[in-house]
Amino acid sequence: MIPKLFACLTTLLFVFGALSTSLAFPNNVDLPKRQEIDDASAQTGGVPGPVNPPPPPGPPSFTGTKLVNDRAHPWRPLRDGDERGPCPGMNTLASHGYISRDGVATPGQIVTSVQEGFNMENKFAIFVTYLAHLMNGNLVTDLLSIGGKTRKTGPDPPPPAHAGGFNVHGTFEGDAGMTRGDAFFGDNHSFNQTLFDKFVDFSNRYGDGYYNLTVAGELRFQRLQDSIATNPQFSFKNVRFFTAYGESAFPINFFVDGRKTDKKLDMASALSIFRDMRYPPDFFRPPTPMSNQGIAEIFAMHPFQPGGNADGKVNNFVVDPTSADFTKPCVLYDDILNTVKTLYPNPTGVLRRNLIKNLRYFYTSVPTVFGTDCGEQFPYGQG
Numbered sequence: 001m002i003p004k005l006f007a008c009l010t011t012l013l014f015v016f017g018a019l020s021t022s023l024a025f026p027n028n029v030d031l032p033k034r035q036e037i038d039d040a041s042a043q044t045g046g047v048p049g050p051v052n053p054p055p056p057p058g059p060p061s062f063t064g065t066k067l068v069n070d071r072a073h074p075w076r077p078l079r080d081g082d083e084r085g086p087c088p089g090m091n092t093l094a095s096h097g098y099i100s101r102d103g104v105a106t107p108g109q110i111v112t113s114v115q116e117g118f119n120m121e122n123k124f125a126i127f128v129t130y131l132a133h134l135m136n137g138n139l140v141t142d143l144l145s146i147g148g149k150t151r152k153t154g155p156d157p158p159p160p161a162h163a164g165g166f167n168v169h170g171t172f173e174g175d176a177g178m179t180r181g182d183a184f185f186g187d188n189h190s191f192n193q194t195l196f197d198k199f200v201d202f203s204n205r206y207g208d209g210y211y212n213l214t215v216a217g218e219l220r221f222q223r224l225q226d227s228i229a230t231n232p233q234f235s236f237k238n239v240r241f242f243t244a245y246g247e248s249a250f251p252i253n254f255f256v257d258g259r260k261t262d263k264k265l266d267m268a269s270a271l272s273i274f275r276d277m278r279y280p281p282d283f284f285r286p287p288t289p290m291s292n293q294g295i296a297e298i299f300a301m302h303p304f305q306p307g308g309n310a311d312g313k314v315n316n317f318v319v320d321p322t323s324a325d326f327t328k329p330c331v332l333y334d335d336i337l338n339t340v341k342t343l344y345p346n347p348t349g350v351l352r353r354n355l356i357k358n359l360r361y362f363y364t365s366v367p368t369v370f371g372t373d374c375g376e377q378f379p380y381g382q383g
């Protein structure tokens with residue numbers, strides 16, 4: 001199993017194209033010096049309406065390190081109604097204006113922002129973003145909340161779809177996060193100081209005061225043990241199995257200043273990003289495009305099989321052999337398609353067209369991110 005696992009994980013290779021963004025404006029209008037979007041719905045005249053979603057952005061032409069906590073992207077405190085959620089990366093990008101500061105954006109804007117602000121690799125960014133959009137976004141208006149449900153993403157889709165944003169439990173957001181509690185305990189998305197104290201404690205014990213891969217492996221395993229022992233509804237499979245290991249590597253891959261080469265995160269920087277949604281002062285993004293480098297090492301420290309607590313009982317972890325794991329990534333693709341089909345059993349009109357397009361955009365990332373071509377599926381036809 002391990003050689004196969006590594007074979008799979010080490011084939012997370014990347015392809016590059018060229019990105020060119022050109023914004024055409026009439027030249028007789030007075031434009032602000034910098035285009036800043038403060039309110040996503042303002043882009044559509046206040047009421048988001050149907051949109052024909054454009055293809056995802058390609059990679060930027062420059063992918064080296066640079067100052068990203070710059071004068072064009074000042075941190076600002078939250079205003080009433082701004083959406084923030086379980087992702088410290090997206091929260092930080094919103095609070096620095098890399099996406100609309102209200103926390104509502106199109107998938108294209110999210111991909112551009114993670115590339116620009118954290119140097120996330122293009123295909124990986126497309127994979128994560130379109131996954132979130134298919135699970136929790138509004139496919140008609142092409143808008144997604146990085147926090148809770150908001151009218152700013154537009155009219156509700158037909159149930160059981162919800163367009164509820166990142167905070168919705170069980171589609172993308174899941175259990176055993178590092179600094180967020182399990183949904184069972186009531187709040188699945190806010191920064192939790194008690195959990196952050198544990199992050200610091202583990203960094204002291206295993207990393208000499210820094211978060212590195214050794215700390216990541218120990219903390220990931222401890223958070224799983226915590227949930228097994230305390231959360232009767234603990235679930236850890238499919239999407240959540242993959243994202244949890246990825247997210248354990250992200251603080252090393254993305255939150256360490258790009259001029260450093262030691263792959264360890266200091267606690268002041270961690271607190272700044274996790275709690276305050278704020279880049280450390282003078283922060284440079286990583287020197288090369290990054291994704292989930294390190295997950296093989298994190299996993300190998302304490303191999304763990306997907307599953308959950310059965311029968312609503314704590315300390316009753318049962319492995320689910322039907323779940324995807326790192327040796328079966330195409331099962332994850334099947335699972336994602338099943339979730340989409342459950343959310344959208346009978347789409348028509350613009351919704352159906354946009355489902356077809358978004359599934360297509362999502363799949364463009366799958367062969368690269370999985371290192372294998374799972375065979376694209378077309379549950380709603382090909383348009």
Ligand code: HEM
Pocket residue numbers: 086087088089090110111114118120125128129132166172173174175176177178179180243247248250251254255
């Ligand atoms: C590309 C678009 C992205 C999407 C759609 C996304 C979405 C999410 C979601 C839904 C979660 C919550 C999962 C959970 O723990 O239950 C999460 C967690 C996380 N994200 Fe993101 N994210 C994105 C980009 C990023 C980036 C660029 C970074 C780093 C710079 C990042 C870092 C993290 C970390 C560290 C966590 C775990 C937080 C914790 O366990 O306390 N994410 N993300």
Ligand SMILES: *[C@@H]1O[C@H](CO)[C@@H](O)[C@H](O)[C@H]1NC(C)=O
Pocket residue numbers: 181187192193194195
């Ligand atoms: C934070 O997490 C701890 C440990 O899981 C929990 O006991 C506590 O109630 C949480 N705090 C909040 C404010 O949710």
Ligand SMILES: *[C@@H]1O[C@H](CO)[C@@H](O)[C@H](O)[C@H]1NC(C)=O
Pocket residue numbers: 206207208212213214215
């Ligand atoms: C993490 O830091 C600790 C303490 O300095 C060190 O022993 C360990 O080897 C480091 N882990 C990695 C993967 O570098």
Ligand SMILES: CC(=O)N[C@H]1CO[C@H](CO)[C@@H](O)[C@@H]1O
Pocket residue numbers: 148167168169183184186187188189
């Ligand atoms: C299942 C669950 O508890 N989900 C919660 C996640 O957090 C949001 C925002 O507080 C709640 O609305 C959900 O009920």
